[in-house]
Amino acid sequence: MLFPAHNPAQQVLNWHCRSNNISESNISAAAVDMREHVYRIRKMYGMPIGRTIPYDDADFRAAYMLAYFPYYIEPICHVLESAELPDSLFSTGTLKAAFFGGGPCPEALGLAAYLRKRAPRLARAEATAFDRQPDWNPIQQELVPMMLPSYKSEHTTFALNSRSCDVVECLARQCTCGVADMDIIIGQNFLTEVYANRTRAIATFERLIQRSTCRYLVFVENQYDQVKVLMNELSACLYDKGLTTSRPTAETRTIRPNFRLPQVMQQHLFTWEDGLKPRYSVTFHHMVLEIAR
Numbered sequence: 001m002l003f004p005a006h007n008p009a010q011q012v013l014n015w016h017c018r019s020n021n022i023s024e025s026n027i028s029a030a031a032v033d034m035r036e037h038v039y040r041i042r043k044m045y046g047m048p049i050g051r052t053i054p055y056d057d058a059d060f061r062a063a064y065m066l067a068y069f070p071y072y073i074e075p076i077c078h079v080l081e082s083a084e085l086p087d088s089l090f091s092t093g094t095l096k097a098a099f100f101g102g103g104p105c106p107e108a109l110g111l112a113a114y115l116r117k118r119a120p121r122l123a124r125a126e127a128t129a130f131d132r133q134p135d136w137n138p139i140q141q142e143l144v145p146m147m148l149p150s151y152k153s154e155h156t157t158f159a160l161n162s163r164s165c166d167v168v169e170c171l172a173r174q175c176t177c178g179v180a181d182m183d184i185i186i187g188q189n190f191l192t193e194v195y196a197n198r199t200r201a202i203a204t205f206e207r208l209i210q211r212s213t214c215r216y217l218v219f220v221e222n223q224y225d226q227v228k229v230l231m232n233e234l235s236a237c238l239y240d241k242g243l244t245t246s247r248p249t250a251e252t253r254t255i256r257p258n259f260r261l262p263q264v265m266q267q268h269l270f271t272w273e274d275g276l277k278p279r280y281s282v283t284f285h286h287m288v289l290e291i292a293r
Helices: 008-019 026-033 035-045 059-069 074-083 108-119 134-150 167-172 191-213 225-240 263-268
Strands: 094-099 124-130 156-163 186-190 216-222 253-255 282-290
Touching: 008 026, 008 059, 008 134, 008 263, 026 035, 026 263, 035 059, 059 134, 074 108, 074 186, 074 216, 074 253, 074 282, 094 108, 108 124, 108 134, 108 156, 108 186, 134 156, 186 191, 191 216, 191 225, 216 225, 225 282
Parallel strands: 094 124, 094 186, 124 156, 186 216
Antiparallel strands: 216 282, 253 282
């Protein structure tokens, strides 16, 4: 049990209501109003590869927060625990991490929870979210910091910065945004976004390794078979070029996130009508690559 006393779904709902000036007496109606938006986003995520996802749409982002954000916190924590990362990664007292395509950055909370268990005395974690959509910034800079105390060690200062960058373009033109100055890079559902040009995606990570100080690449992806194939292709290509220490294959895992949906969401949003079923588990592909340094 990772977070026995914490309920991210409740915090996200509270945030949604505060951000939209929804009073307590109107929460039920607000949950009903979100049904069509959640239905839309779930249908789109049924097969998002090659589609343009409307992250610039406020209703779409709100639906994402209610339907997905709480469930995307724990996967990275499980993946990092299984990776058995070395003590040397934390020995400087500061860990620099990047989130590619971070969006609202639920993985920042998962990383904080991992560090609380793995390196509870780590002085500082400096994380940077690279995402082309700046409208996620209020979540990254307001909601996530509000939630962090429930996940991080009391001894660790956790800073989350935002960069409205296209990391593929940044690496192509040697941008100075800091993308290359990281210890660990986490791509959660990032490969799904760049899948349409697989050759360019693989070349991007080659450039990243060659131009950076990164020691580990960590991927957590939704359960799309095509993306799992890309993960294995990426692993093979980087290893064959001597850029990684081994050639792991992507694995698949199912977890049951340790929280319950708020009752108002069960009764008025995820009601089983029109396919709006509550989620009880998350299945994802994952892979950790150690860079040859």
